[in-house]
Amino acid sequence: MPTVALVSRKGGCGKSTLATNIAAYFAREGAPITLGDLDHQQSMRVWLKRRPSAAPAITGWFGDTHGSVRPTMGASHLVLDTPGGLHGLGLAKVAVVADAILIPVSGSVFDREAASDCWAELRAHPRVVSGRCQVAALGMRLDRRTQAEDVARDWAASIGLPWLCSLRGSQIYVRAVENGLSIFDMPASVTAIDREQWEPLLQWLHEGAFAVPDVDEVPAYARGVPSRLPVSPAVLRVLPRLNPGDAAAFEPIPEKPPAITAFSRFVPRFLRPRSG
Numbered sequence: 584m585p586t587v588a589l590v591s592r593k594g595g596c597g598k599s600t601l602a603t604n605i606a607a608y609f610a611r612e613g614a615p616i617t618l619g620d621l622d623h624q625q626s627m628r629v630w631l632k633r634r635p636s637a638a639p640a641i642t643g644w645f646g647d648t649h650g651s652v653r654p655t656m657g658a659s660h661l662v663l664d665t666p667g668g669l670h671g672l673g674l675a676k677v678a679v680v681a682d683a684i685l686i687p688v689s690g691s692v693f694d695r696e697a698a699s700d701c702w703a704e705l706r707a708h709p710r711v712v713s714g715r716c717q718v719a720a721l722g723m724r725l726d727r728r729t730q731a732e733d734v735a736r737d738w739a740a741s742i743g744l745p746w747l748c749s750l751r752g753s754q755i756y757v758r759a760v761e762n763g764l765s766i767f768d769m770p771a772s773v774t775a776i777d778r779e780q781w782e783p784l785l786q787w788l789h790e791g792a793f794a795v796p797d798v799d800e801v802p803a804y805a806r807g808v809p810s811r812l813p814v815s816p817a818v819l820r821v822l823p824r825l826n827p828g829d830a831a832a833f834e835p836i837p838e839k840p841p842a843i844t845a846f847s848r849f850v851p852r853f854l855r856p857r858s859g
């Protein structure tokens with residue numbers, strides 16, 4: 584299952600905000616998204632509870648770094664939020680399941696130092712060495728083309744950590760999270776700047792580990808779309824009378840000619856049900 588994880592040693596640098604926005608973006612793209620949370624604070628549960636039913640559906644999954652770090656079945660595309668301070672075995676477990684790891688950093692030197700330690704651990708992991716798990720950093724609450732962004736970009740280059748883009752600090756993110764939404768669920772007119780800032784990040788995810796399958800290739804059950812329920816033609820005949828709107832949700836089971844069984848051979852021909 585394609586998996587992207589948000590990782591940082593520091594709390595408050597935007598992991599959960601990014602996780603909700605990535606999940607909502609890909610849910611809008613038609614991918615069946617599971618939003619996993621390894622943090623005992625369970626911010627994802629809070630966000631999902633607030634999510635309006637009209638917004639594209641996202642499934643929640645909750646675990647912790649001591650157990651399984653991803654759902655064992657039933658998920659297709661996973662966005663994984665992780666707790667601050669992740670290192671050692673917990674970090675290694677995430678690198679085993681993730682195809683992409685994103686490390687958000689702000690303009691603070693504390694963020695950069697914590698991210699350097701995290702990258703030093705990750706870059707030695709066999710899946711990162713082999714390229715099966717790609718790692719990149721991005722600026723969070725960092726304005727583009729400022730000195731702070733230059734410093735962060737140079738820092739990433741100096742330690743060989745790919746740098747994707749910077750997302751500005753904006754109340755739009757705070758408001759979106761409050762309402763169980765993402766910037767991609769809000770009108771394009773009020774989020775135009777932010778959508779443009781997201782482009783390199785989304786392209787990286789699209790081209791890399793998080794490619795979205797053609798919606799038609801995803802089975803209906805995985806898309807959360809109810810498939811048509813097979814019912815016998817007799818039931819189908821009375822259904823429209825019960826609720827005309829329901830008929831489209833059912834599919835007639837093709838009628839099979841009655842089988843000639845050893846027993847039916849003893850039934851006189853004129854009493855046998857007609858076949859064909």
Ligand SMILES: Nc1ncnc2c1ncn2[C@@H]1O[C@H](COP(=O)(O)OP(=O)(O)O)[C@@H](O)[C@H]1O
Nearest residue numbers: 594595596597598599600724751752753756757
């Ligand atoms: N780009 C942003 N602009 C404004 N506020 C942000 C932005 N990203 C995160 N925040 C705010 O910063 C705080 C911490 O972010 P959060 O995503 O919870 O970080 P983490 O999960 O790493 O602890 C939250 O209050 C969140 O609303």
Ligand SMILES: [Mg+2]
Nearest residue numbers: 598599622626
């Ligand atoms: Mg968080």
